[in-house]
Amino acid sequence: MTAALTRAWEGVRWYLKEFTGEARWDDYVAHCTEHGHTPMSRYEFERARTDAAEKNPISRCC
Amino acid sequence: MKTVAIWTVVAVVGAVCWGVLAIARGETISALWLLFAALCSYAIAYRFYSRFITYKVLRADDKRATPAERLENGRDFDVTDRRVLFGHHFAAIAGAGPLVGPVLAAQMGYLPGTIWIVVGVIFAGAVQDLTVMFFSMRRNGKSLGQMIREEIGLVGGIAALIAVFAIMIIILAVLALIVVNALAESPWGVWSIGLTIPIALFMGVYLRRLRPGRVLEATGIGVALLLLAIVSGGWIEDSGLGETLTLSKEWLVLALVVYGFVASVLPVWLLLTPRDYLSTFMKIGVIVLLAVSLIIARPVLQAEAVTDFAREGTGPVFAGSLFPFVFITIACGALSGFHALISSGTTPKMVAKESQVRLIGYGGMLMESFVAVSALIAACVIDQGLYFAMNSPAGATGGTVESAATFVQGLGFDTSAQDLAAASAAVQEETLISRTGGAPALAVGLAQVFSQAFGGGGQAFWYHFAIMFEALFILTAVDAGTRVGRFMLQDTIGNVWKKFGDLSWRPGNIIASAVVVGLWGSVLYIGVTDPLGGVNQLFPLFGIANQLLAAIALTLCTVLLVKHGKLRYAWVTGIPLVWDLVVTMTASWQKVFSGDPRVGYFTQAGVYRDAQNAGEVLAPAQDQGQMDQVIFNSTLNGILQSVFALLTLVVAAHAAVIIAKAIRANGLPTTEEPAVPSKIVEPAGLFPTAEEKRAIAEHERLVGAGSGRSEAEEK
Numbered sequence: 091m092t093a094a095l096t097r098a099w100e101g102v103r104w105y106l107k108e109f110t111g112e113a114r115w116d117d118y119v120a121h122c123t124e125h126g127h128t129p130m131s132r133y134e135f136e137r138a139r140t141d142a143a144e145k146n147p148i149s150r151c152c
Numbered sequence: 153m154k155t156v157a158i159w160t161v162v163a164v165v166g167a168v169c170w171g172v173l174a175i176a177r178g179e180t181i182s183a184l185w186l187l188f189a190a191l192c193s194y195a196i197a198y199r200f201y202s203r204f205i206t207y208k209v210l211r212a213d214d215k216r217a218t219p220a221e222r223l224e225n226g227r228d229f230d231v232t233d234r235r236v237l238f239g240h241h242f243a244a245i246a247g248a249g250p251l252v253g254p255v256l257a258a259q260m261g262y263l264p265g266t267i268w269i270v271v272g273v274i275f276a277g278a279v280q281d282l283t284v285m286f287f288s289m290r291r292n293g294k295s296l297g298q299m300i301r302e303e304i305g306l307v308g309g310i311a312a313l314i315a316v317f318a319i320m321i322i323i324l325a326v327l328a329l330i331v332v333n334a335l336a337e338s339p340w341g342v343w344s345i346g347l348t349i350p351i352a353l354f355m356g357v358y359l360r361r362l363r364p365g366r367v368l369e370a371t372g373i374g375v376a377l378l379l380l381a382i383v384s385g386g387w388i389e390d391s392g393l394g395e396t397l398t399l400s401k402e403w404l405v406l407a408l409v410v411y412g413f414v415a416s417v418l419p420v421w422l423l424l425t426p427r428d429y430l431s432t433f434m435k436i437g438v439i440v441l442l443a444v445s446l447i448i449a450r451p452v453l454q455a456e457a458v459t460d461f462a463r464e465g466t467g468p469v470f471a472g473s474l475f476p477f478v479f480i481t482i483a484c485g486a487l488s489g490f491h492a493l494i495s496s497g498t499t500p501k502m503v504a505k506e507s508q509v510r511l512i513g514y515g516g517m518l519m520e521s522f523v524a525v526s527a528l529i530a531a532c533v534i535d536q537g538l539y540f541a542m543n544s545p546a547g548a549t550g551g552t553v554e555s556a557a558t559f560v561q562g563l564g565f566d567t568s569a570q571d572l573a574a575a576s577a578a579v580q581e582e583t584l585i586s587r588t589g590g591a592p593a594l595a596v597g598l599a600q601v602f603s604q605a606f607g608g609g610g611q612a613f614w615y616h617f618a619i620m621f622e623a624l625f626i627l628t629a630v631d632a633g634t635r636v637g638r639f640m641l642q643d644t645i646g647n648v649w650k651k652f653g654d655l656s657w658r659p660g661n662i663i664a665s666a667v668v669v670g671l672w673g674s675v676l677y678i679g680v681t682d683p684l685g686g687v688n689q690l691f692p693l694f695g696i697a698n699q700l701l702a703a704i705a706l707t708l709c710t711v712l713l714v715k716h717g718k719l720r721y722a723w724v725t726g727i728p729l730v731w732d733l734v735v736t737m738t739a740s741w742q743k744v745f746s747g748d749p750r751v752g753y754f755t756q757a758g759v760y761r762d763a764q765n766a767g768e769v770l771a772p773a774q775d776q777g778q779m780d781q782v783i784f785n786s787t788l789n790g791i792l793q794s795v796f797a798l799l800t801l802v803v804a805a806h807a808a809v810i811i812a813k814a815i816r817a818n819g820l821p822t823t824e825e826p827a828v829p830s831k832i833v834e835p836a837g838l839f840p841t842a843e844e845k846r847a848i849a850e851h852e853r854l855v856g857a858g859s860g861r862s863e864a865e866e867k
Contacts, residue, residue: 108236110367110429114226136364140421142227145655147420147639148428149498150625150632151490152249152323152483152698 114139159199166192173263173457180452183529186262187446190270190525194518197274202514205279209713209721210286212506217830219292220502229293232502234511235838240502241512243432244494245281246439246520248626249484249698252330252590254528255597256543256691257481259469260462262455262532264478266525272479272486273521276728280487280702282513283709283725285495289509290824293501296492300708300803302823303715308806312704315799316493317640319697321668322792323490324633325675326694327626328412329686332404332676333589334619337582339397340385342404344616345623346397347381348427349411355426371429378430382616389580398582401680408630409673416634416665424631431625438621442526442598445605455532455539468544468563469588470688471750476739480695485524487732489701491517507836515838530597531590537567538575538584542593545685546586547772556585579615588687591622630672637668682785683778684756693789696739700800703732707807714811717819733804740797744790753790757783831855 107113115135122129129135169189172181206212223229232240257265288294294302297316301309335341354377355370363369388394399407415423460466465473470481484490495513503509531539537560541549549556553576557569576584579599584592595618602614639655641664646653652660679686706729713722746752749759760782763770773779814820833851835844 105235105239106368108233109239110371112365112367115365133364136359139365140360140425143425144420146228147635148424148632149244149494149636150247150428150629151245151488151494152247152327152629 111139159196162192162195166196173266177457180454183446183451183453183533186266186453186525186529190266190522193270193274194522197278198515198518201274202278202282202510205282205514205724206286206507206510209718209724210283210509212286212509213827214505214507214836215827215830216506217828217832218289218503218506219500219825220504221830221832222828223292223501228498229501231504231832234504234508234834234836237499237502237504237508238512238516238838239436241494241499242516242519243435244498245488245491245516246435246523247484247629248327248330248591248622249488249490250520250524251527251594251622253482253484253695254524255531255590255594256469256687257478258455258528258531258539259459259467259543260474260478261458262453262528263457264462264474265482265528268478268482269486269521269524269528272482273517276702276706276732277485277487277491277521278514278517279725279728280489280705280709281491281495281517282509283713284492284705285500285503285509285513286506287709287712288496289500289503289506292825293497294823296496296705296708299496299712299823300704303708303711304803304806304810308803311799311802311806313640313644315701315704315796315803317637317644318792318796318799319489319701320633320637320640321671321675322690322694322697324630324637324672325679326687326690327633328405328408328630328672328676329679329690330589330591331623331626331630332401332408332680333587333687334591334595334623335399335404336401337398338619339394340389340580340616341619341623342397342399343388343393344378344381344385344620345627348378348430348620348624348627349423351377351381352423352427352430355429356422359426360421367429370426371433374426374430375433378434378620382613382620385616386580386612402677405673405677405680408676409669411627412630412634412673413665413669415631416638416669417661420635424628424635427624427631428628431621431628434621435625438598438618439523439526442530442601443522445601446526446529448606449601449604451529451533451601451604453529453532454534454536456536465748465751468540468548470691471748472692472739472742476735476742477692479735480692480699480739482524483695483698483702485521485527487699487702487728488520489698489703489705492701492705504832505830505834505836508834511837527594527597530594530601534593534597534600535565535567535571535575537561537563537565538572538596539593540565541567541572542584542587542596543590544586545588545688545772547683547685549586551583551585553583553585578611580612581615586685588685590687591619594622595619634665634668634672638664641667678785678788681781683773683782684785689785689789692739692743693793696736696743696793697796699732699736700740700796703729703736703800704803706732707804711807711810711814712822714814715820715822716824719815733800736800737797740793743793744797753786753793757786757790760786 115132118135119129166189169185172185173189220229220231224231254265297313300312335345351374355374358370462474540560540563541556549559553569553572557567557572560567595615598618599611599614603609603611642653642660651657679690682689706725709725710722710729742751743753747755749756760770760779764779769775769779773782833848
């Protein structure tokens with residue numbers, strides 16, 4: 091029971107982090123660790139991501 | 153064997169629900185019959201029809217790499233988990249449209265709207281979304297306009313480009329009109345919606361400076377502040393600020409135009425992105441809440457199955473008979489051309505496996521259709537006298553509870569002036585009479601369902617909660633739409649004047665934004681001040697425009713099926729295309745040429761012009777100035793209507809030539825990208841099948857866990 095609840099909670103957390111794009115940072119850090127790079131600061135990373143969004147407008151339908 | 157049994161049960165339950173709906177006459181029935189008839193139909197359509205389209209017609213092939221895999225760059229091309237992409241796609245396609253259209257169409261009864269929403273989505277809307285997404289995916293995520301230019305021809309492409317831009321302006325204006333009608337004379341609404349701006353700004357700064365990237369944290373704070381903004385609206389209303397925040401429609405138009413302009417030139421991180429997080433979470437939260445409350449509350453339908461307005465076409469909410477006007481009033485939720493813009497371009501660049509377009513394209517649209525059915529139910533469970541008092545223009549209701557009660561009693565409802573006054577007191581609004589646009593009526597419906605489900609009254613809170621959430625995502629759509637329109641304009645003019653196309657050139661941004669905002673702002677102003685009622689006049693234009701765009705998209709899909717040598721399957725998009733053309737062209741014809749002044753724009757203008765020449769003032773116009781306004785608006789609407797229809801016919805005629813050529817040649821070359829083998833193994837549907845689980849385990853054993861992603865990232 092507890093195990094199932096934990097799994098469900100983990101699932102929701104995973105989904106929300108992926109959905110909002112928060113997980114991108116974790117992916118990036120994991121990637122750097124794997125390849126032995128020093129990651130840039132989170133501030134720089136998020137800044138680059140939001141600046142890229144500037145040229146790529148989200149479409150919202152009616 | 154087990155699956156056969158399950159699908160037989162689903163089919164039987166669906167058939168029983170439809171049967172009950174068909175037989176029930178003159179007695180009240182539970183809204184759950186509608187809900188389950190829809191759900192069972194969706195399940196069967198998804199299981200069988202979407203599977204047929206994906207594998208037999210389109211031949212999605214998971215051995216081919218998708219553009220996301222081939223061109224992965226971590227930005228627009230990005231392999232995304234199917235469940236996450238489903239959420240993104242759904243959030244992008246579903247907005248106020250599926251909530252508002254069905255509410256207005258409820259004037260014809262619950263049955264015509266429900267049937268169109270369910271049948272339309274299964275055979276037209278979801279098919280369009282799926283096929284456009286598939287063809288765009290096979291072309292590296294090209295946009296609808298680009299594909300039309302390359303596959304149909306330059307003239308068709310230009311016609312489509314103009315149509316898309318013009319239709320977008322109309323859509324933005326009508327969406328903004330709905331917000332204006334919901335917020336006018338409502339200090340509570342203005343206060344809570346106004347507060348979303350500082351809340352979004354705070355979240356923007358939080359995500360940029362204080363705690364970069366912590367989106368969930370920021371959104372959690374934002375939602376809490378938002379709820380506080382709604383609750384505090386009730387206190388504000390009774391305080392001194394209430395007077396100040398009671399804004400007329402004209403002031404709200406000005407506020408929206410200024411806001412739209414500023415929002416579209418500000419950096420996205422400051423306002424647009426955080427507002428989008430808020431609106432997306434609110435949207436999904438409310439939809440889930442509504443589905444749950446409908447099942448708990450089990451409300452009874454107050455509307456008739458089919459009203460007299462459906463047969464006679466004399467409805468006060470919008471004029472015209474059932475055919476074709478139910479089919480254009482409900483666009484989003486059944487068939488929405490605007491989705492073709494999102495299904496081409498953004499989403500296909502992120503699909504991991506080809507077969508997943510079935511879940512994302514077809515499944516996402518079914519979900520929107522479900523939202524539309526829920527909205528229709530919300531409009532049909534409120535007192536129908538109140539429904540008509542709210543949704544008929546002020547020219548018909550007279551604007552006071554007494555005159556409105558007389559008006560709805562004339563329609564055959566026994567709703568009294570006291571009932572109408574009590575209804576507005578219950579939600580703490582000054583008045584509910586002629587609050588057109590659908591949003592306030594939906595909010596009353598939602599407030600009733602929510603307070604019935606959770607008990608404890610709170611109608612006023614729920615009403616303003618619903619208004620807030622509708623306004624929130626309409627404003628997000630307006631922000632995003634203005635920006636997209638600005639990019640389109642800059643891109644198009646950039647072809648002749650290079651500098652203007654440079655997105656980092658500030659003066660270009662400002663001019664293009666001003667043009668886009670100015671265009672939708674003027675249409676909005678015209679709608680708001682229209683003596684005949686802006687929603688009544690403009691909503692048909694909006695619906696027809698949206699479905700003409702669908703006709704353009706379905707034309708492209710049919711052309712591509714024939715070009716790919718799949719003539720025998722061309723009916724899959726061909727039938728909805730023919731249906732859509734018949735509906736939109738009949739509607740356009742009637743709006744342009746009908747001799748009935750309530751339907752035909754030019755006849756309407758003519759009647760008012762004749763009266764003016766005779767020196768008379770025709771109600772609901774009150775003076776010669778308003779007479780001029782009616783004549784000008786109706787003529788303008790008529791011209792716009794004709795232009796949209798002609799542009800669509802130009803595209804269709806060009807397409808017919810290409811189709812004829814392709815049939816003679818047994819197919820023609822297309823711009824489809826050549827196949828490249830895929831290295832990713834992933835399930836196609838929401839839940840992996842046993843076979844897919846085995847395949848994934850096998851793949852991971854051979855190449856190591858998570859190989860698809862990390863390999864793509866190394867590039």
